[in-house]
Amino acid sequence: MIMDIVLKYFSDFSETQLKQMQALSSLYQEWNEKINVISRKDIEALYEKHVLHSLSIAAVADFPAGFQVLDLGTGGGFPGIPLAIFFPDVQFHLVDSIGKKIKVVEGVAEALELKNVTTAHSRVEDIKNRKFDVVVSRAVAPLKDLWRWSKPLLKKAPAHEQQPGLICLKGGDLTQEIADSGCRPRLTNIYKLFPEEFFQEKHIVIVNK
């Protein structure tokens, strides 16, 4: 099935990861019948539109074992769930302000037995007393807000080291958004990694700590 598209670009999965990736299709179909978190059109193209797109972050950033990653505005679990499968030794905290979406994420993570996923039904601004190595996010808010929310939640980088703090998937013309953001991000074009036609959010934007 369409899962082939993921295997075309990421071939190094363990048996467990492969089973988890393959299970995503039926899990999201089942959950979507109860709670609609993904459009009908998109659910048919789950691996291209959501899974591969989420994994594009893994193509540009390495998360070492023990890293703590926050997925800000995870919705139905993107990019957090595919990344949690991809990086089983990294801890992912998936947060969204809409409770029913977090219910789906919890159901999917539990069915996949993803021990490295925790969730919270919360606005990201309300997270207190926690720090993360990196924040990931897709299609949530202008860069200015993403960076304002992420900054206080990030552990400090060691002196003189440039480390990614915020990695987000974004679409459209980012010129004005970047000018307004108050930070100086780097951009990677996703279509240089994967076929352009799959994605609406065509850039990976990385802001260093």
Ligand SMILES: C[S@@+](CC[C@H](N)C(=O)[O-])C[C@H]1O[C@@H](n2cnc3c(N)ncnc32)[C@H](O)[C@@H]1O
């Ligand atoms: C367009 S959806 C994208 C969901 C998911 N990241 C994806 O790409 O499929 C944006 C999500 O961000 C969430 N969100 C927006 N602002 C937020 C905030 N301040 N804190 C937590 N979640 C937020 C919304 O509830 C919504 O589920």
